Amino acid sequence: MRGITKRFPGVVALQNVSLSLAGGEVLALMGENGAGKSTLMKILGGAYLPDEGTISIDGARVLLSGVREAKRLGIALIHQELMLAPNLDIAANIFLGSERPGEPSLMMPLPRLQMNARAATLMRRVGLTLSPTTPVSTLTAGQLQMVEIAKALSHNARFIIMDEPTSSLTSGESEQLFQIIRQLRSSGIGVIYISHRLGEVLDLADRITVLRDGRYVGDLSRAEASHEKIVAMMVGRELSKQYFPAKDERVPGESVLEVDDLLVPGAPAGIRFNARRGEILGFAGLVGAGRTELMETIFGVKPALAGTMTLDGKPFLPRSTRDAIARGVFLAPEDRKRHGLVLPMSVAQNTSLPNIGNYNRWGLLDRAMERRVAEAEVARLKTKTPSIHQKVVNLSGGNQQKVVLGKWLAMNPRVLILDEPTRGIDVGAKAEIYRHMSALACEGITILMVSSDMEEVIGMSDRVVVMHERRIKGVLAHEGLTQERIATLMTGTAEGSVAA
Amino acid sequence: MRRELGMSVALGLMCVALWASNPDFLGQSNALNTARQISMLGIYAIGIGFVIIAGGIDLSIGSVIGLTGVLIAKISSTQPGGMGSPLWMGICVGLSVSILIGLAQGLLITRLKLQPFIVTLGGMLLIRGVSQTVVQGGTLSLAGSPLLGLANGGFLSANGDPLLPYPLVIFLVVIGLATYFLHFTVFGRYVYAIGGNRDAAEYSGINVRKVETATYVISAGLAGVAGVCYAAYIGQMSQQVGIAYELYAIAAAVLGGCSLRGGEGTVLGIIIGSAIMRVIDNGINMFQFRYHDHEGIARIWRLDSNWTFVIIGSVILVAVVLDQVVHIVQAARRTNRAGGAPRTEVTEVPGSANS
Numbered sequence: 001m002r003g004i005t006k007r008f009p010g011v012v013a014l015q016n017v018s019l020s021l022a023g024g025e026v027l028a029l030m031g032e033n034g035a036g037k038s039t040l041m042k043i044l045g046g047a048y049l050p051d052e053g054t055i056s057i058d059g060a061r062v063l064l065s066g067v068r069e070a071k072r073l074g075i076a077l078i079h080q081e082l083m084l085a086p087n088l089d090i091a092a093n094i095f096l097g098s099e100r101p102g103e104p105s106l107m108m109p110l111p112r113l114q115m116n117a118r119a120a121t122l123m124r125r126v127g128l129t130l131s132p133t134t135p136v137s138t139l140t141a142g143q144l145q146m147v148e149i150a151k152a153l154s155h156n157a158r159f160i161i162m163d164e165p166t167s168s169l170t171s172g173e174s175e176q177l178f179q180i181i182r183q184l185r186s187s188g189i190g191v192i193y194i195s196h197r198l199g200e201v202l203d204l205a206d207r208i209t210v211l212r213d214g215r216y217v218g219d220l221s222r223a224e225a226s227h228e229k230i231v232a233m234m235v236g237r238e239l240s241k242q243y244f245p246a247k248d249e250r251v252p253g254e255s256v257l258e259v260d261d262l263l264v265p266g267a268p269a270g271i272r273f274n275a276r277r278g279e280i281l282g283f284a285g286l287v288g289a290g291r292t293e294l295m296e297t298i299f300g301v302k303p304a305l306a307g308t309m310t311l312d313g314k315p316f317l318p319r320s321t322r323d324a325i326a327r328g329v330f331l332a333p334e335d336r337k338r339h340g341l342v343l344p345m346s347v348a349q350n351t352s353l354p355n356i357g358n359y360n361r362w363g364l365l366d367r368a369m370e371r372r373v374a375e376a377e378v379a380r381l382k383t384k385t386p387s388i389h390q391k392v393v394n395l396s397g398g399n400q401q402k403v404v405l406g407k408w409l410a411m412n413p414r415v416l417i418l419d420e421p422t423r424g425i426d427v428g429a430k431a432e433i434y435r436h437m438s439a440l441a442c443e444g445i446t447i448l449m450v451s452s453d454m455e456e457v458i459g460m461s462d463r464v465v466v467m468h469e470r471r472i473k474g475v476l477a478h479e480g481l482t483q484e485r486i487a488t489l490m491t492g493t494a495e496g497s498v499a500a
Numbered sequence: 501m502r503r504e505l506g507m508s509v510a511l512g513l514m515c516v517a518l519w520a521s522n523p524d525f526l527g528q529s530n531a532l533n534t535a536r537q538i539s540m541l542g543i544y545a546i547g548i549g550f551v552i553i554a555g556g557i558d559l560s561i562g563s564v565i566g567l568t569g570v571l572i573a574k575i576s577s578t579q580p581g582g583m584g585s586p587l588w589m590g591i592c593v594g595l596s597v598s599i600l601i602g603l604a605q606g607l608l609i610t611r612l613k614l615q616p617f618i619v620t621l622g623g624m625l626l627i628r629g630v631s632q633t634v635v636q637g638g639t640l641s642l643a644g645s646p647l648l649g650l651a652n653g654g655f656l657s658a659n660g661d662p663l664l665p666y667p668l669v670i671f672l673v674v675i676g677l678a679t680y681f682l683h684f685t686v687f688g689r690y691v692y693a694i695g696g697n698r699d700a701a702e703y704s705g706i707n708v709r710k711v712e713t714a715t716y717v718i719s720a721g722l723a724g725v726a727g728v729c730y731a732a733y734i735g736q737m738s739q740q741v742g743i744a745y746e747l748y749a750i751a752a753a754v755l756g757g758c759s760l761r762g763g764e765g766t767v768l769g770i771i772i773g774s775a776i777m778r779v780i781d782n783g784i785n786m787f788q789f790r791y792h793d794h795e796g797i798a799r800i801w802r803l804d805s806n807w808t809f810v811i812i813g814s815v816i817l818v819a820v821v822l823d824q825v826v827h828i829v830q831a832a833r834r835t836n837r838a839g840g841a842p843r844t845e846v847t848e849v850p851g852s853a854n855s
Binding site: 084087088097105 | 680681684685686687688689690692693695696697699700701702703704705706711763764
């Protein structure tokens with residue numbers, strides 16, 4: 001790709017970006033959110049046409065005029081939200097859109113047996129040992145990813161583009177994916193790998209291309225790439241050493257939330273831990289370790305089957321989210337677009353939503369108060385929005401997360417549960433969220449932070465609860481915390497040793 | 501297939517109960533009439549099934565049924581108000597108009613990205629209004645038209661009744677074609693894929709707009725076919741014919757396992773759903789209870805037909821509630837199995853979590 005420019009009404013998403021990929025190479029494409037990675041991908045996948053610039057394959061100029069054309073030229077795109085039909089089986093999904101090679105007739109019968117046989121071959125290549133007629137709705141996130149890759153291989157893709165493929169995978173599944181990617185590489189397929197996770201990228205990529213604000217910043221070879229260099233290129237400045245705020249000023253106080261023998265629906269046994277005033281308590285574990293379910297139980301989404309909790313020494317057993325909210329226990333959920341925000345509503349409306357009953361004056365909605373509160377929260381969190389009347393859907397991930405935080409801060413939290421607080425948020429906004437979390441803890445708010453980002457867990461937590469298969473494997477103090485110690489606990493290879 | 505199985509058991513039980521209460525239920529004349537009714541509903545229920553499985557909705561088919569019949573009567577009737585042209589011309593115009601209606605609605609929905617509910621709601625009212633202007637508020641009789649033979653005639657005559665009425669024959673042909681296209685062709689696969697995940701279908705290079713438009717053409721086209729049958733069956737066309745039929749079709753499809761979220765449903769299920777709707781309808785008239793009152797006089801208790809809608813509505817609600825309850829129970833069992841034995845063991849937190 002050479003000199004690609006793409007404009008959208010009001011913004012230039014890509015400006016004069018060039019990119020090259022050789023067969024048998026893994027190229028990592030990195031950049032903050034809004035850097036233009038997705039737009040570039042969509043152009044390669046045939047979903048958008050570039051306004052300027054050329055794309056060539058093997059030296060010949062090509063026009064990627066549509067999804068079919070891109071596919072025909074051997075480019076396959078694997079979206080972050082997997083593009084599979086849950087009501088169909090694996091074979092149907094692999095060959096969706098190309099059921100009968102060469103003859104695209106709608107009225108022809110489906111060659112089911114042949115499809116199943118070909119699907120089985122492709123599935124073996126990606127290490128799937130299921131039957132091709134397994135419904136896709138029963139697969140795990142990792143298996144879905146493999147089906148997508150098999151789909152790409154089914155039309156002899158020469159280039160496969162993956163958008164944050166590991167964002168919903170467990171580390172075991174990720175490892176499997178990396179093996180498949182290495183296999184693809186050795187069979188001469190070029191892979192463009194988009195990820196926010198620096199560790200994976202450094203591990204996997206032959207070369208790294210960095211974008212910033214829709215412009216090409218530079219290339220790093222595997223040899224010259226390092227954590228700091230990539231981050232510096234992505235954000236355009238050297239991040240201070242204090243990426244994670246210091247903990248010195250913070251002294252966790254007395255125990256605020258005590259959880260005793262709490263039986264979360266679906267868990268094998270009761271769970272026990274406590275959280276202290278002004279403490280950031282991290283929850284580490286693999287996807288599916290039961291952390292989100294535990295948080296949902298504490299927040300009253302899925303009430304506990306048994307066990308007790310106390311908040312400030314008084315019994316606390318929420319049967320619904322309203323019970324939890326009434327006691328000052330708030331959840332900023334993992335999937336903020338689905339559970340955290342009403343996207344088509346404005347910043348102000350989202351901010352007032354959980355407390356809307358108190359925004360009334362003689363039975364009418366008190367818009368002046370709504371505006372005041374929203375403005376105060378926007379100012380406190382430095383949310384970047386043109387106005388509080390902006391629809392949340394138009395904000396970036398980091399600013400959306402700030403709106404979620406703001407709506408709870410407006411209600412004076414006692415315990416704030418943050419489930420994957422920085423997922424899908426770029427490096428600059430992450431640092432800001434961390435500063436706010438630290439400031440809130442200093443104010444005496446108890447923060448429960450679920451995170452799959454190991455650096456985040458280590459950097460932010462005062463103590464870390466490690467979960468494995470819906471049980472707590474151990475509680476580790478911040479002193480002497482290492483990735484290895486957490487990893488051995490969360491993969492279940494060792495029992496917890498020390499508790500703080 | 502769970503839904504289909506459950507519903508066919510329910511249908512079987514219903515038939516047995518009705519037959520026990522009134523043997524005439526399976527008598528030749530009632531059974532054939534019910535079969536005709538099931539066939540006519542089934543024809544357009546299968547049509548709307550395509551739309552529903554692709555994740556859309558079509559509210560206009562009742563009006564299309566009405567308009568088809570009205571056009572046939574207007575063009576081919578030799579009675580006052582009719583134009584007296586040949587019957588084939590009336591049928592051709594009626595069917596072509598219904599297909600064009602489907603095409604127009606499909607294009608509006610897919611090209612302009614309008615919501616199917618709104619487009620077909622507008623279509624429903626507009627087409628109903630056209631019927632009204634054609635009949636000028638009155639009725640058009642088809643008396644003397646050879647079309648009437650379509651409803652009453654058929655193959656394999658026995659005791660003066662055809663054992664295979666023409667509407668049933670048409671229904672069987674529609675079933676065959678629909679099964680082939682929905683379950684065995686590339687087109688059918690695309691219909692399910694679009695209903696299951698539109699974006700996935702789009703990104704798989706499927707011409708989503710074309711396939712979706714086709715479902716609306718099929719829906720309106722089969723409504724036209726049903727309209728021909730109803731015109732023959734009723735023989736007197738007014739603006740009232742076909743009112744609320746789309747709702748029966750949706751109910752039949754949902755009873756048979758279609759989800760209005762799209763991506764689910766089978767032709768077999770829709771057939772069973774249509775049969776249930778019509779057997780209930782017929783059963784309300786047929787059900788009787790013989791008893792002797794306290795003076796020993798034999799009496800027969802019958803259902804008041806004013807209760808028809810109460811009963812049909814309840815059956816639909818009970819069916820979806822039961823289905824959902826089964827679903828929840830199964831999900832709960834799965835969770836329990838995944839969780840293992842609850843409660844008995846207490847987590848060992850080495851070194852204790854408390855400080």
